Amino acid sequence: MLVMQTFRSRWFQKLEKPWPIELGGMILGVLAFWYFIFGKTVGVQTTVLYWGVWLGKTLGFDASSWSFFQGKHAKALLGGFWHHAGSLLVLGIIVGSLLGALTASEFRVRRIASGKQLLAASLGGLLMGYGGRVATTCNVGVYFGLIPSQSLSGWLFMAFVFLGAGVGSWMLIKYFT
Numbered sequence: 001m002l003v004m005q006t007f008r009s010r011w012f013q014k015l016e017k018p019w020p021i022e023l024g025g026m027i028l029g030v031l032a033f034w035y036f037i038f039g040k041t042v043g044v045q046t047t048v049l050y051w052g053v054w055l056g057k058t059l060g061f062d063a064s065s066w067s068f069f070q071g072k073h074a075k076a077l078l079g080g081f082w083h084h085a086g087s088l089l090v091l092g093i094i095v096g097s098l099l100g101a102l103t104a105s106e107f108r109v110r111r112i113a114s115g116k117q118l119l120a121a122s123l124g125g126l127l128m129g130y131g132g133r134v135a136t137t138c139n140v141g142v143y144f145g146l147i148p149s150q151s152l153s154g155w156l157f158m159a160f161v162f163l164g165a166g167v168g169s170w171m172l173i174k175y176f177t
Helices: 002-015 021-037 044-058 074-079 085-103 115-135 139-146 152-175
Strands: none
Touching (some): 021 139, 044 115, 044 139, 115 152, 139 152
């Protein structure tokens, strides 16, 4: 027990302070470059869709007849979670975010303050999910794939994200506080 406390106090105490933004930017840049070199793009939206289909498959639901799964996405139905690189990447994003929050002592479970807050969060999540599906990518894929490759669609996506964030913030203040 004493060994674990010593280890934690020695290493995690250093991590409790925020990292310099430059270091975080460099790490993200190296990871994006590495991912880009291998010809991949980060795609959370489609991966989460696959998760839903795989879960549905275990419950007896069959999505193989959907036109979406007739082309390049047909392989995804066969492999499952542990055989899909995107699933492992998204799992890594989730676990990495959790570890970052835990080591910085920033993880909090908060009680929902009101029904308005629940409605605002649900509406925002639905609109973001719908926007990601319509755009056929997510913000992670845009910022790690489309913008670094100087794709016009990436820059347009970013402009509309800023516009949406502004409108959403205005609506949050006006209607949900």
